Amino acid sequence: MNPRRQQRLAVVVGILALVGAAIGLMLYALNENIDLFYTPSEIIEGKDGQIPTVGQRLRIGGMVVPGTVKRDPESLAVSFDLVDVGEVVTVSYSGILPDLFREGQGIVATGVLTESRKIEAHEVLAKHDEEYMPPELAEKLKGIKHVKPSEAGY
Amino acid sequence: MWKWLHPYAKTERAYVLCNTLLPWFVVTAVLSLSIGTLWGLVFAPADYQQGDSFRIIYIHVPSALLSMSTYVAMAVAAAVGMIWQWRTAYMAMIAIAPVGAVMTFIALVTGAAWGKPMWGTWWVWDARLTSELILLFLYLGVMALYSAFDDKRQGGKAAGVMAIVGVVNIPIIHYSVEWWNTLHQGATITKFDKPSIAPEMLWPLLINLLGFAAFVGAVSLVRMRNEIIRREIHRPWVVLIAKQASK
Numbered sequence: 001m002n003p004r005r006q007q008r009l010a011v012v013v014g015i016l017a018l019v020g021a022a023i024g025l026m027l028y029a030l031n032e033n034i035d036l037f038y039t040p041s042e043i044i045e046g047k048d049g050q051i052p053t054v055g056q057r058l059r060i061g062g063m064v065v066p067g068t069v070k071r072d073p074e075s076l077a078v079s080f081d082l083v084d085v086g087e088v089v090t091v092s093y094s095g096i097l098p099d100l101f102r103e104g105q106g107i108v109a110t111g112v113l114t115e116s117r118k119i120e121a122h123e124v125l126a127k128h129d130e131e132y133m134p135p136e137l138a139e140k141l142k143g144i145k146h147v148k149p150s151e152a153g154y
Numbered sequence: 155m156w157k158w159l160h161p162y163a164k165t166e167r168a169y170v171l172c173n174t175l176l177p178w179f180v181v182t183a184v185l186s187l188s189i190g191t192l193w194g195l196v197f198a199p200a201d202y203q204q205g206d207s208f209r210i211i212y213i214h215v216p217s218a219l220l221s222m223s224t225y226v227a228m229a230v231a232a233a234v235g236m237i238w239q240w241r242t243a244y245m246a247m248i249a250i251a252p253v254g255a256v257m258t259f260i261a262l263v264t265g266a267a268w269g270k271p272m273w274g275t276w277w278v279w280d281a282r283l284t285s286e287l288i289l290l291f292l293y294l295g296v297m298a299l300y301s302a303f304d305d306k307r308q309g310g311k312a313a314g315v316m317a318i319v320g321v322v323n324i325p326i327i328h329y330s331v332e333w334w335n336t337l338h339q340g341a342t343i344t345k346f347d348k349p350s351i352a353p354e355m356l357w358p359l360l361i362n363l364l365g366f367a368a369f370v371g372a373v374s375l376v377r378m379r380n381e382i383i384r385r386e387i388h389r390p391w392v393v394l395i396a397k398q399a400s401k
Contacts, residue, residue, distance in 0.1 A: 015318065035335050099271050101274075127337055132211070134200065
């Protein structure tokens with residue numbers, strides 16, 4: 001490579017390194033704002049030393065605790081508990097749940113923190129995991145039977 | 155060591171190379187896309203949770219992956235153009251750009267169509283979706299910047315800088331699902347672990363991936379050929395080709 005090309009290569013690599021560093025620092029500074037949701041334990045114990053205050057609008061993401069889904073027979077109101085590694089937060093919601101909403105499934109809810117462990121949600125989204133398998137294999141491997149959303153019963 | 159590459163900086167040699175490579179790419183694309191799509195959409199088993207809706211993976215994942223690798227290819231072309239000052243490299247860059255933009259668009263649209271029934275929303279501003287949208291804007295920016303210049307040499311240089319700078323976004327897209335918590339699920343196949351997908355579902359996906367890659371290559375080669383002809387319209391060898399074609 002002749003010296004002029006070497007020089008241009010150095011300039012290109014230099015620009016890329018500088019821009020990379022700048023974007024990296026920006027993303028690092030914005031880190032907690034880029035997270036889509038709080039986990040239940042982050043709501044109780046705080047994230048980076050900040051505990052969400054009652055009345056704050058936020059998103060929460062966690063697993064639906066099996067056996068905690070309670071439906072109001074008269075209306076669309078539903079309440080369930082969310083958990084990640086320890087703490088449990090109760091979410092109440094009134095509306096249609098997405099197809100993938102199931103006990104044991106990860107979900108993301110947007111709403112207002114009404115008490116330290118209670119969230120009034122106005123939107124519930126299902127978070128899918130990255131595993132794909134046919135129903136027979138899932139049954140053998142995990143003991144999960146595929147339940148069509150229309151037959152789930154909640 | 156790279157000396158053998160240098161003749162391809164000449165437009166005529168690059169044109170001939172495009173012509174030689176094109177049939178291979180077309181045959182691979184047609185074969186793998188028809189096999190992979192048919193296998194994936196008809197014969198692969200349904201998913202245990204998502205049922206048949208998961209089949210959009212056979213379009214969504216290849217197009218999303220290709221949208222990123224196409225961008226890298228475009229940026230490499232821009233870097234070669236910048237360092238070695240090859241005109242053909244800038245032509246390759248601008249030939250690739252719209253193809254990558256279409257891949258990004260397909261990934262975003264199929265993702266939204268899947269997100270509505272599965273997640274419950276068309277769109278959410280999480281890190282993965284937002285960074286993929288920025289990728290689309292980068293492609294469009296490169297194309298717009300190139301066409302904003304009347305002097306195509308200047309345009310190539312300006313768009314090249316943008317393409318190179320935008321490469322920073324590629325690792326952000328890939329690692330967004332690990333660095334931050336997102337609604338989008340983590341990687342299924344592009345990780346060092348064993349893929350978390352059953353083999354009978356994985357095979358059609360890999361075949362389709364090859365098909366999409368060959369398709370992107372084929373369309374880029376056709377566009378590259380056109381770009382060379384358009385820019386070299388007055389050269390004797392182009393005139394000769396035109397005369398032969400019209401006979």
